[in-house]
Amino acid sequence: MAVEPLYNALSAIKTLRSNVAVAFESLGNGIRSDHGEDGKETKFLLELQDQLTVVNNNLRDVEQSIGNLQPPHNPFSLGNSGYLSHEYSHDRQALYSQLVLSYKWTDKVHEYCNLAHAQLSQNSLTRSYTNTASAKRRRVQTSSHNVPPHAVDKVITQIDRLLPEMSVSITRPFATNVVLHVSVGRVLRAIIAFKGLLIEWIIVKGFMESLDLWTESRFKVFRKVTENAHAAVMRFYMPPMPEVSVKSFMTWLHSFNTLFSDTCKGCGLHLRNAMPPTWREFRTLEPYHEECKP
Amino acid sequence: MILMPNFGVVVAGPPRTVHLLNNSEQPATVFSILESGQKQVPLVSDPLFMDLMKKLASVYTGKQQTRMEAKGPRFEVADFLVKLGTVTMNQNFKGVLVEVEYRPCVVPAYCWELIREFMQGFLGTCAPAQAPVYLQNRMQEIYQPLDTIQQYLEQFREYRKAVTVR
Numbered sequence A: 001m002a003v004e005p006l007y008n009a010l011s012a013i014k015t016l017r018s019n020v021a022v023a024f025e026s027l028g029n030g031i032r033s034d035h036g037e038d039g040k041e042t043k044f045l046l047e048l049q050d051q052l053t054v055v056n057n058n059l060r061d062v063e064q065s066i067g068n069l070q071p072p073h074n075p076f077s078l079g080n081s082g083y084l085s086h087e088y089s090h091d092r093q094a095l096y097s098q099l100v101l102s103y104k105w106t107d108k109v110h111e112y113c114n115l116a117h118a119q120l121s122q123n124s125l126t127r128s129y130t131n132t133a134s135a136k137r138r139r140v141q142t143s144s145h146n147v148p149p150h151a152v153d154k155v156i157t158q159i160d161r162l163l164p165e166m167s168v169s170i171t172r173p174f175a176t177n178v179v180l181h182v183s184v185g186r187v188l189r190a191i192i193a194f195k196g197l198l199i200e201w202i203i204v205k206g207f208m209e210s211l212d213l214w215t216e217s218r219f220k221v222f223r224k225v226t227e228n229a230h231a232a233v234m235r236f237y238m239p240p241m242p243e244v245s246v247k248s249f250m251t252w253l254h255s256f257n258t259l260f261s262d263t264c265k266g267c268g269l270h271l272r273n274a275m276p277p278t279w280r281e282f283r284t285l286e287p288y289h290e291e292c293k294p
Numbered sequence B: 001m002i003l004m005p006n007f008g009v010v011v012a013g014p015p016r017t018v019h020l021l022n023n024s025e026q027p028a029t030v031f032s033i034l035e036s037g038q039k040q041v042p043l044v045s046d047p048l049f050m051d052l053m054k055k056l057a058s059v060y061t062g063k064q065q066t067r068m069e070a071k072g073p074r075f076e077v078a079d080f081l082v083k084l085g086t087v088t089m090n091q092n093f094k095g096v097l098v099e100v101e102y103r104p105c106v107v108p109a110y111c112w113e114l115i116r117e118f119m120q121g122f123l124g125t126c127a128p129a130q131a132p133v134y135l136q137n138r139m140q141e142i143y144q145p146l147d148t149i150q151q152y153l154e155q156f157r158e159y160r161k162a163v164t165v166r
């Protein structure tokens, strides 16, 4: 909604109120000494008439500027902040300034998003469906990053049950979003940060290494697997079907159960450049060396 | 570098032997293995234990101390660790030990074939076909520094046996 007409309407109302106040004040004071002695009633009436004309004009301005306003299409959804009106003493909450701040912040985010969107839509390597959406509007707008926690839990426990060698534990160190600790056999451990059902970050490490979101493995082989996992996250990324995307990724990760015992499908050996096959084909999950992958 | 000063220990009953071992990979740890008959009691402790045993050495009677050492260069190839150790027993040259460790993997059974392929790469036919005897019963267990020590001890014992035969 455009802000300019709303601003004009508000200032028109302000002018109207102030001039109405002036008119009532002079009416309340009645005839004053500065009206003189001769024909003071006529003077007073003329003055009042002028003031009422001004008020009339102001009222017309207000009506005109209101006519310029477009009513919002749907009622404003204030979310939880709607409950603020239930509190009688507004001073007690000290929420107003915070609300204003966060409003400004989201407004800025919105602006940056628009800029980023304009930039990214020119990029042919985009992993989102933003540019196809304009051509063929999807019926259901599923969101993969705003999913209720119990739905996320359900998807993850389902996957956990499906993959025998994988065990997962769900933690929520940052309020609603899941940070998943995964171990695959006694081969590797991984830490996966989710945003809703969207995989945002993953680090793969050795079975005996300690896990956190920022330090990478001491071992070259797990650093390579981490790198490939990032590629896999992108490969399996499917916003309309986030569950499928997570499930395919986890199945892919599960196939590293045999990281050290598999031979490469390309050359038939365990090692190439002193590294085991760290690549798994996305569809077939067949192991390949970095240098042998098709 | 693996050091093995050997102490003969006499307690009431049959004589027992304590092997004290040091590994330069874990410089702040002393491994000691007490042998009594068929049983073995391993102990992992900090270096003070070595000093304590040296103090006690005068108290213990019995066998003379044998000092065995495997010392040599250390290489890293990707995640493999290769150590070539010249073995000496009381400063006499005994042979060469090659240690290969694949550090990312903690279960020997998972990576034995991979290690074997790696060893074949530079040892050719000298590479062993079977895992070391000590490991064979522990292929499915999680590998620990003590397991390396036990394998060195196994090798050192072979060298000492060779001496008594001669």
Ligand SMILES: [Zn+2]
Binding pocket: A264, A265, A266, A267, A268, A269, A272, A288, A289, A291, A292
């Ligand atoms: Zn290959």
